[in-house]
Amino acid sequence: MNFKYYLMTVMAAVCLCTVLTGSYAVAEQGYDIKEMTPAVKAALDNRRARYNELLDLKNSGVIGENAQGYVEVLGSDTAKQLVDAENKDRKTIYTTIVEQNNLPSDALATVEKVFAQVQRDKATAGHKIQDTDGSWKTK
Amino acid sequence: MSLGTCNETQIKIRFCYMSPDYGVQKFIIRNTKPQEEVGMNRQVILLLLFFGFLTVLGGCTVKAVGDPNRPITINAHITLDIKGLEKTATNIEDYVSGQSPS
Numbered sequence: 001m002n003f004k005y006y007l008m009t010v011m012a013a014v015c016l017c018t019v020l021t022g023s024y025a026v027a028e029q030g031y032d033i034k035e036m037t038p039a040v041k042a043a044l045d046n047r048r049a050r051y052n053e054l055l056d057l058k059n060s061g062v063i064g065e066n067a068q069g070y071v072e073v074l075g076s077d078t079a080k081q082l083v084d085a086e087n088k089d090r091k092t093i094y095t096t097i098v099e100q101n102n103l104p105s106d107a108l109a110t111v112e113k114v115f116a117q118v119q120r121d122k123a124t125a126g127h128k129i130q131d132t133d134g135s136w137k138t139k
Numbered sequence: 140m141s142l143g144t145c146n147e148t149q150i151k152i153r154f155c156y157m158s159p160d161y162g163v164q165k166f167i168i169r170n171t172k173p174q175e176e177v178g179m180n181r182q183v184i185l186l187l188l189f190f191g192f193l194t195v196l197g198g199c200t201v202k203a204v205g206d207p208n209r210p211i212t213i214n215a216h217i218t219l220d221i222k223g224l225e226k227t228a229t230n231i232e233d234y235v236s237g238q239s240p241s
Binding site for chain 2: 007008011012030031032033044047048051093097103107110111114115117118119122
């Protein structure tokens, strides 16, 4: 009798682990760029190449990070071309994450907001950032 | 007289009282332990079925079969793993800023 209770307990534990492991795997699947397409690679390389230039503009307060995950011109329009190129590459990366992870199209807004949050977190003192309520502030 | 769950001690006591009729004693012994075993087996089977059902439910694929001219629309609510997304975003931004190799 004790052996049967033991057997039942073990079986219950194994089944529970199986179910929980399956759920955990689904919950923790993560979202990644699963396939480095030429477009994504170019977007990442371009962003990396213009990073220091954008950093200078952020330091001088000409541009800031908005709440939608993109850079925005706040002062002189001279940086517009650079900002547009940066935003185009960011959009490529965001849409790739949505597409390659089979997320619904409305998930793009969430992806943008999460990237915006990361940009706010990474912003250094003096950088202009837009809060979720739409207000701009200097970090 | 139901002896469904009597233990060995109880059986021995009854054996003393019922020793003149050994047939009754045999009946008691035969019908006590097998009943427990049958009950246990039933529990094991039910438990197996239950957890089998849970396992299937945890990893099943649902297929809708119906009239192709009347497509079924299923509104699914997909919850994004924000933490996972934050990790991905941080990795990408680290790469862009040159803080991580790839």
